[in-house]
Amino acid sequence: MKHFLNPLFFLLLVISCGKDSPETVESVITFNLTVTSSTGGKVSSSGGPFESGSNVSITATPDSEYVFVNWSNGSTDNPLSVTVNSNQTITSNFEKRKYPLTVSITGSGTVSEKIISAGKTTTEYTSGSLVQLTAVPLEQWVFKGWSGSINSTENPIQLSVDQSKTIIATFDLPDVLFTNKTPRHSTINSNIGNIKNNYYHPGHILTSDFIYNTIDIRENCDCTACNCQVKFNLLNNTSRYFDYNNDGLLDLFGFLQNNSNGYSVGFGKYVLVDDVLNTPDVSYFDSNVWFGGRMEINDFNGDGTDDILVYHSNDHDDGAGGFYTDRSPLEILYFQPDGTFSTVQVGPDTSLHELASFDIDNDGDIDIVNAEWWMNGQGNIEVPLFYINDGSGNFTVNDTDFLQASFYKEAGIDYSFTGVDAFDLDNDGFIDLIISGETDSEINYCIYDNPNNQFEQNCYTTDFKESIRIFWGSVSATFSEDNSSRLPLPYYANGNEKLSYGVNFVDLNGDGNYDIVNIGTNIPIDGNYGPNSGGYIELYQNNGDRQFTNITDQSINVSEWDYANKRYVDTGDIPLFYDIGVVDVDNDGDFDFIPHTINTGNLLFKSTNDAGVDSYNWQTNIGKNFHWRNDGGYFTLVNDHADYEN
Numbered sequence: 001m002k003h004f005l006n007p008l009f010f011l012l013l014v015i016s017c018g019k020d021s022p023e024t025v026e027s028v029i030t031f032n033l034t035v036t037s038s039t040g041g042k043v044s045s046s047g048g049p050f051e052s053g054s055n056v057s058i059t060a061t062p063d064s065e066y067v068f069v070n071w072s073n074g075s076t077d078n079p080l081s082v083t084v085n086s087n088q089t090i091t092s093n094f095e096k097r098k099y100p101l102t103v104s105i106t107g108s109g110t111v112s113e114k115i116i117s118a119g120k121t122t123t124e125y126t127s128g129s130l131v132q133l134t135a136v137p138l139e140q141w142v143f144k145g146w147s148g149s150i151n152s153t154e155n156p157i158q159l160s161v162d163q164s165k166t167i168i169a170t171f172d173l174p175d176v177l178f179t180n181k182t183p184r185h186s187t188i189n190s191n192i193g194n195i196k197n198n199y200y201h202p203g204h205i206l207t208s209d210f211i212y213n214t215i216d217i218r219e220n221c222d223c224t225a226c227n228c229q230v231k232f233n234l235l236n237n238t239s240r241y242f243d244y245n246n247d248g249l250l251d252l253f254g255f256l257q258n259n260s261n262g263y264s265v266g267f268g269k270y271v272l273v274d275d276v277l278n279t280p281d282v283s284y285f286d287s288n289v290w291f292g293g294r295m296e297i298n299d300f301n302g303d304g305t306d307d308i309l310v311y312h313s314n315d316h317d318d319g320a321g322g323f324y325t326d327r328s329p330l331e332i333l334y335f336q337p338d339g340t341f342s343t344v345q346v347g348p349d350t351s352l353h354e355l356a357s358f359d360i361d362n363d364g365d366i367d368i369v370n371a372e373w374w375m376n377g378q379g380n381i382e383v384p385l386f387y388i389n390d391g392s393g394n395f396t397v398n399d400t401d402f403l404q405a406s407f408y409k410e411a412g413i414d415y416s417f418t419g420v421d422a423f424d425l426d427n428d429g430f431i432d433l434i435i436s437g438e439t440d441s442e443i444n445y446c447i448y449d450n451p452n453n454q455f456e457q458n459c460y461t462t463d464f465k466e467s468i469r470i471f472w473g474s475v476s477a478t479f480s481e482d483n484s485s486r487l488p489l490p491y492y493a494n495g496n497e498k499l500s501y502g503v504n505f506v507d508l509n510g511d512g513n514y515d516i517v518n519i520g521t522n523i524p525i526d527g528n529y530g531p532n533s534g535g536y537i538e539l540y541q542n543n544g545d546r547q548f549t550n551i552t553d554q555s556i557n558v559s560e561w562d563y564a565n566k567r568y569v570d571t572g573d574i575p576l577f578y579d580i581g582v583v584d585v586d587n588d589g590d591f592d593f594i595p596h597t598i599n600t601g602n603l604l605f606k607s608t609n610d611a612g613v614d615s616y617n618w619q620t621n622i623g624k625n626f627h628w629r630n631d632g633g634y635f636t637l638v639n640d641h642a643d644y645e646n
Contacts, residue, residue, distance in 0.1 A: 028051060029051065029052045030049045030050060030051050030052065031049065031050060031051075031052055031084050031085065031086055031087050031088070032047070032048070032049050032050075032087045032088075033047040033048060033049075033050055033056060033082060033084050033087075033088050033090070034046070034047045034087075034088065034089040034090070035047040035058055035089075035090050035091075035092070036089065036090075036091045036092070037060070037091065037092045037094070038091060038092065038093050038094050039094065040062055040063050040066035040094030040095065040096065041060055041061055041062040041063050041066055041068060041092060041094040042060075042061055042063075043058055043059065043060050043061070043092050044057075044058055044059040044060075044061070044079070045058050047090075050084040051084070052084065052085055053083065053084065053085060054083070054084045055081055055082070055083055055084075056081070056082045056083075056084060057079045057080070057081050057082075058079060058080045058082060058090070058092075059078060059079040059080075060078050060079075060080070060092035060094070062094050063094070065096065065097050065127045065128060065162070066094045066095065066096055066097060067094065067095055067097050068092065068093075068094055069093040069094060069095045070093050071090050071091065071092055071093065072089070072090055072091040072092075072093065073090055096126045096127050096128065097126075097127035098124040098125060098126050098127060099124060099125060099127055099161050099162070099163050099164045099165065100124050100125075100164050100165075101113075101124070101125055101131065101161050101164075101165050101167070102164075102165070102166045102167070103133065103166075103167045103168075103169065104148075104166070104167070104168050104169070105168070105169050105170075105171065106168060106169070106170040106171065107137075107141055107144075107170055107171030107172050108137065108138040108141045108171050109135055109136055109137040109138050109141055109143065109169065109171035110135075110136045110138075111133055111134065111135055111136070111167075111169045112133070112134045112136060113131055113132070113133055114131070114132040114133075114134070114156075115129060115130075115131055115132075116129075116130035116131065116132055116158060117129060117130045125161035126161075127161065127162050127163075128160060128161070128162055129160070129161045130158055130159075130160055130161075131158065131159055131160075131161055132156050132157070132158045133146075133156055133157050133158075133159070133167065133169070134155065134156035135155050135156070135169045135171070137171045138171070140173065140174075141171045141172065141173055141174075142171065142172060142173070142174045143155050143169070143170075143171055144170040144171060144172045145170055146167055146168065146169060146170075147167075147168045147170065148165070148166045148167045148168045149165035149166055149167055150165075150167060175249070175278045176202065176249075176250070176277040176278055177248050177249060178200070178202075178243055178248050178249065178250050180199055181201065181202075181203050181583045181584040181585070181587070182195075182198050182199050182201065182581070182582055182583055182584075182591070183505075183506060183507065183582060183591055186424070188359070188424055188429065188431060189423055189424055189431070189505075191298070191299075191358065191359060191366060192298075192356070192357070192358040192422050192423060192431065193296040193297060193298045193309070193355075193356060193357035193358065193366075193422075194296070194356065194421050194422065194423075194502070194504065194579075195423070195505075196296070196297040196298050196306060197240055197296060197297050197579070197581075197596065198504060198581050198582055198583070199297075200240070200241040200242050200243070200250065200297065201241060201581040201583045201594070201596060202241060202250055202277060203583045203584070203585045203594065204585070204594075204624040204625060205594065205595060205597070205598055205622060205623070205624050205625075205626055206239075206252075206276075206597070206624070207622070207623060207624050207642055208622075208642065209642070211234050214273070214280050214282065215234045215252075215254070215256070215271055215273060215282060216231070216232060216233050216234060216256070217230060217231065217232040217256065217269070217284070218230070218231050219231075227261055228259075228260060228261065229260060229261055230260050231258075231259045231260050231261075232256035232257065232258055232259065232260070232268060232269050232284075233256060233257050233259050234254050234255075234256055234271065235257050236575075236576070236577060236578060236597055236598065237294055237577070237578035237579060237596070237597055238254050238255040238256075238257070238292075238293050238294060238295075238597070239252055239253065239254030239255070239271075239295075239597055240252070240253055240254070240295045240296070240297055240308070240596075241276070242297050242306055242308070243306075244272070244274075244305075244306075244335040244337075244339065245274075245335075245337040245338075245339070246305070246337075247275075249274075249275045249277070249278060250275070250276055250277050251272065251273060251274050251275065251276055252271075252272070252273040252276040253270070253271070253272055253273075253295065253308050253333075254270070254271045254273075254295075255268055255269075255270060255271075255287060255289055255293025255294070255295070255310070255312075256268050256269045256270070256271050256284075257291065257293075258290075263319075264290065264291050264316075264318070264324060266290070267286070267287055267288065267289065267290050267325075268287050268289055268290065268291075268293060269284050269285060269286060269287050270284070270285040270286075270287045270289075270293075270310075270333075271283070271284055271285075272285070272339055274339060283339060285341075288328055288331065289310065289312045289314065289328075289331075290312070290314045290324045290325045291312065291313050291314055291316045291324050291325075292312050292313035292314075292316060292353075293310055293311075293312050294310070294311055294312065294354070295308050295309060295310045295311070296308075296309045296311075296355065296356075296357050297309075298357045298366045299366060300332050300334075300357075300366050300389065300393045301332075301334065301392055301393035302364075302365055302366075302391055302392060302393070305335070307332055307333060307334050307335065308332070308333040308335070308341075309330060309331070309332050309333075309355075309357060309368070310330070310331045310332075310333065311330050311331075311350075311352055311354075311355055311370070312328075312351070312352075313351050313352065313353065313373070313375060314326060314327055314328055314351060315327050315351045315374060315375045315376040316351075316375045317375055317376075323375060323376040326349065327349040327350055327351045327374070327376075328345070328349055328350075329345040329346055329347050329348060329349060329350060330345070330346045330347055330350065330355075330368070330370065330387075331343050331344070331345055331346070332344045332346055332393065334393075344393065346368075346387060346395050347370070347385065347387055347395060347397045348385075348397065350370060350372055350374075350385070351372065351373060351374050351375055351376075352370055352371055352372050352373050352416075353371065353373045353416070353417070353418045353419075354371060354417070354418065354419055354420045354421075354501075354502060355368060355369060355370045355371060355420055356368070356369045356371075356420045356421055356422040356433065357369075357422075358422040358431045359431065360386060360388065360401065360431070360477050361388065361477040362429075362430065362475075362477065363391070364391070365389040365390070365391040366389055367386065367387055367388050367389050367395075368386070368387035368389075368395065369384055369385070369386055369387075369420060369422070369433060370384065370385040370386075370387065371384050371416060371417045371420040371435065372384070372385055372416060373414070373416035373417075373418075374414075374416075377414070381408065381409045381412055381413070381414055381415075382414045382415060382416045383399050383402055383405040383408055383409060383414075383415045384399065384401075384402045384405070384415065384420075384479075385397055385398070385399055386398050386399065386400075386401040386402070400478075401477065401478045401479060402415075402478070402479055402480075403478055403479065403480040403481075403482075404480065404481050410447060411445045411447050412445060413443055413445055413462070413464075415464070417435045417436055417437060417465070418436055418437075418438075418499060418500060418501055418502075418520070419434075419435065419436025419468075419500045419501050419502040419503065419518075419520070420433070420434070420435055420436070420502075421433075421434045421436075421502055421503050421504075422434065423505050423514060424473065425470060425505075425513075425514060425516075425542060425546075426472065426546055427512065427513070428473070430472075430473030430474055430475065431473045432470050432471060432472050432473045433470070433471040433473065433479050434468065434469070434470050434471075434503055434516075435468070435469050435471070436468050436500030436501065436502060436503065436518065436520070437464075437465040437466055437467055437468065437469070437489070437499075437500060438465060438466065438489065438497055438498065438499045438500065438523065439466065439467075439489045439490065439491050439497035439498045439499075439523075440463075440466060440491075440497055441463060441465040441466050442461050442462070442463050442466075443461065443462050443463075443464070443465070444459060444460070444461050445459065445460060445461075445462065446458065446459040446460070447460075464481070466486075466489070467486045467487055467488050467489050468486065468487040468489060468500055468503070468516075468518060468540075469481075469484050469485070469486050469487075470484055470485045470486075470487070470546075471483065471484045472484060472485070472546065485546050485547065485548075487516065487518075487540050487548050487550070488550070489518075489538070490538075490550070492522055492534075492536070492560055492562065493560065494562065495525055496522040496523060496524050496525055496534070496562065497522065497523040497525075498520055498521075498522060498523070498536055498538075498560075499520050499521050499522070499523050500518055500519075500520040501519055501520040501521065501578045501579065502518070502519065502520075502578065502579050502580070503516050503517065503518045503519075503580075504516075504517050504579075504580050504581065504582045504593075505517070505582065506582045506591050508541065508633055509541075509633070511544065513542035513543070513544045514542055515539065515540060515541050515542045515548075516539070516540040516542070516548065517537065517538070517539050517540075517580055517582065517593055518537070518538045518539075518540065519535065519536065519537050519538075519577065519578075519579070519580045519595075520535065520536060521533075521534060521535050521536070521576055522534040522535070522536065522560075522562055524562075532576050533562060533563045533576075534560070534561055534562030534563055534576070535560070535561055535562075535574060535575075535576045535577065536559060536560040536561070537552070537556060537559050537560075537580065537593065537628070538550065538552045538559065539551050539552045539555050539556060539559075539635075555633065555634055555635060556628065556634075556635045556637075557634070557635070557636050557637055558574075558628075558637040558639075561573070561574045572639075572641065574637075574639070575598055575622060577595035577596070577597065577598040578596075578597075579595065579596045579597075580593055580594070580595060580596070581593070581594045581595065581596050583627075585625070585627050585629070586629065588630075590630040590632075591630060592627050592628060592629050592630045592635070593627060593628040593630075593635060594626070594627035594628070595626070595627075598622045598626065622640065622641060622642065623640035623641050623642045624640065625638060625640040626638065626639065626640040626641075627640075
């Protein structure tokens with residue numbers, strides 16, 4: 001039997017033989033991306049396998065106090081985009097945050113820096129660094145404290161630099177505490193006003209720049225000529241040191257003259273400067289004084305605290321044929337510890353150049369001698385007035401304690417002087433009164449003194465104003481020309497007269513007898529430039545028998561000066577001053593001579609005037625150390641001048 005193949009079989013066979021072979025499938029290529037983090041942060045992914053060519057974004061996040069720096073591949077992008085085309089390891093780099101530490105210095109000193117932990121590059125510290133700062137003051141300076149990012153008085157200090165910090169190290173000269181640098185006196189002399197004034201002297205002079213910047217008042221100024229709509233100036237002899245709150249730091253009380261758009265144009269102001277030598281705090285008060293406000297320190301109400309006695313020349317001539325204003329009484333200012341004060345007026349309306357306060361009647365309280373000098377006299381005859389204290393600051397006024405008062409009033413002669421001081425010069429327990437005059441003065445007067453003819457007028461000449469006169473104190477508590485001595489006041493070398501402005505006292509040879517130092521001005525012969533166009537200093541040795549010897553020529557190298565027919569001082573001149581202090585300026589155990597105040601006038605700084613240089617007008621060029629130095633009993637002028645151009 002025959003077998004036949006099925007046609008369908010052949011068809012399937014043909015179809016099967018015409019088809020291609022199966023395709024080969026390629027395998028997927030992957031790479032490993034490893035992402036790590038250094039100390040100080042983390043990354044958003046630790047990586048993993050990725051197909052070749054994949055793009056992966058990685059973010060680096062720093063921990064607190066750290067910053068992202070870069071990736072190990074050098075890129076600083078964050079987030080970082082990575083194309084995975086090979087096996088890779090990428091590390092994020094972090095760094096401890098760094099902060100700048102800025103140290104500045106006020107005053108004179110240095111600051112050393114010591115790293116306790118961590119590191120530093122230039123002025124930047126790694127965050128969290130512990131740094132020790134040590135303040136090192138220069139000689140004569142003291143470290144006061146740190147300020148800025150830290151406030152502390154500790155030294156050294158340690159601080160953590162965890163952010164940008166600025167530190168200020170402040171150095172200052174040590175606080176100037178009050179120290180008595182004047183001679184020590186017996187109790188009776190210690191309670192005299194001019195000795196109290198001397199007692200508080202700090203041993204240097206307030207300079208013009210300090211007065212200009214700290215004390216004077218200036219508002220609405222045209223500094224081309226420096227005329228000010230409001231201007232009050234501290235002038236010569238119008239301030240005193242004292243310690244109103246008994247804190248051991250010197251204060252200053254003064255009178256500011258009203259020079260607003262002119263010279264002495266109205267009532268001035270009182271000024272109180274608390275802690276004047278260290279951190280001055282200035283307060284101003286209205287005043288009843290128009291011109292020449294001067295003051296004396298003493299305890300007038302017996303409470304153990306020193307008060308301020310203010311006197312003045314309100315009726316001084318105004319330079320235009322008139323007078324400033326009316327006379328008014330003396331004023332005593334009683335201070336409270338907070339700087340406030342009450343004012344008590346004492347006695348009648350008056351005007352004067354100087355007074356003295358001391359215990360006239362030996363009853364233990366402080367009395368006053370007012371050497372009246374009325375500028376606008378209106379027929380008044382001035383003789384010394386005696387203000388007798390009842391112990392509580394209440395005063396009874398008389399003129400009879402000067403036994404010749406009635407004579408001078410009858411003769412019509414003003415018994416007025418430029419200088420009045422007090423001291424027990426003969427050590428008898430009674431305070432003596434010293435009045436200061438001029439070199440040569442004769443006054444003619446006529447009186448009806450013939451008892452046989454009441455209509456006969458006799459004329460005489462008196463020289464009572466010549467020289468320096470000491471009225472010797474006594475148990476009677478009165479003063480008389482019949483119980484007085486004179487100290488002749490010589491002429492200047494150029495022939496000018498001298499006019500005394502006051503005295504002070506020093507025991508030069510230690511014999512217990514206090515000698516007299518006298519200062520004042522000149523009266524030029526031609527009368528065109530004075531007084532007050534020069535000055536002098538004289539020294540009188542106490543011989544112990546109520547007699548005195550002038551030892552100026554052998555004791556002082558510069559004892560007189562003038563301005564050579566000019567009204568005001570120039571660079572290098574010695575200005576006029578009104579009183580002299582006896583103070584151990586150089587702390588060597590002996591006593592030097594130094595003015596209480598000497599600077600006055602207008603100081604112009606180059607930033608506020610057209611001249612382009614620092615300049616000064618009239619008596620503003622003296623430095624703080626101007627004085628006569630005691631070199632074994634010989635006094636040498638230390639002619640310190642401030643460094644102002646003129």
